[in-house]
Amino acid sequence: MADPIIGPKRLTKVLMNGGSGLSIMYAKKLDKMGVDRTCLCPTRAPFHGIMPGKQAMPLGQINLPIAFGDQFDYRTETLSFKVVGFLKTFHSILGHPCYAKFMAVPNYTYLKLKISGPRGVITLGTSFQRAYECEVECCGHAAAIVASRELAAHKKEVTKEVPNAKKLVGSFESAKGSKEDLVDPRSTKGKTVCIGTTLSSK
Structure with a gap:
């Protein structure tokens, strides 16, 4: 037995x-x-x-x-x-x-x-066949646990990367350390451009 x-x-x-x-x-x-x-x-x-x-x-x-x-x-x-x-x-x-x-x-x-x-x-x-079957079952169980944890981690990362639905598609947000300047300084209602404030004077 x-x-x-x-x-x-x-x-x-x-x-x-x-x-x-x-x-x-x-x-x-x-x-x-x-x-x-x-x-x-x-x-x-x-x-x-x-x-x-x-x-x-x-x-x-x-x-x-x-x-x-x-x-x-x-x-x-x-x-x-x-x-x-x-x-x-x-x-x-x-x-x-x-x-x-x-x-x-x-x-x-x-x-x-x-x-x-x-x-x-x-x-x-015990038999080698039974030992092999137990090993296969254990490996499958371990793989399922690892896969479930990886899936949970992946879902968490994807949730963080989901864009805000309230923002318009294609909208642009300027980065920190930038300012808006007029393309044509002589016009007060002209188009503006964002320029980084950390750029050198050159």
């Missing part, structure tokens, strides 16, 4: 990330598991690494039992999860605390994870 069971539910999309210093549970999945959000313990400690260049503030923290194995040989431990409210393609991220608690040994070449169980070594794994 490659997929862990957290609480009463089996998670089919779990990212095992030994480089992460914490384990993360997404609020949407927590709701589907039937866990009331009032069970969350408040926390004010933000963390980094999920959204590049930005800090994330969790909704709270919760301790949940997690089991690896099958009905003949399994092991259960309680892990502490940071619960976050933003969207992601995974159900949960199991970080370094999970590796340490289960004394898990990963092999990234074969996509295997070995855990010491009560009746021997529990071997977990």
Whole structure:
């Protein structure tokens, strides 16, 4: 059984990330598991690494039992999860605390994870096809987020550049540091021209 069971539910999309210093549970999945959000313990400690260049503030923290194995040989431990409210393609991220608690040994070449169980070594794994599908889904999700942010930024820039509808098309506004002079100084009602006041006397 490659997929862990957290609480009463089996998670089919779990990212095992030994480089992460914490384990993360997404609020949407927590709701589907039937866990009331009032069970969350408040926390004010933000963390980094999920959204590049930005800090994330969790909704709270919760301790949940997690089991690896099958009905003949399994092991259960309680892990502490940071619960976050933003969207992601995974159900949960199991970080370094999970590796340490289960004394898990990963092999990234074969996509295997070995855990010491009560009746021997529990071997977990997945297929390369499934790993590829998850990677494609994550890339598509990330691209959609980037595209939506770029679109929002583009709309903001376009809004700033929208011309004032009250101004006449083709109307001209003189720049700062300019003055109007008569084309013909002998005429008081003749045509005028704008000349920059910052120009040299030459």
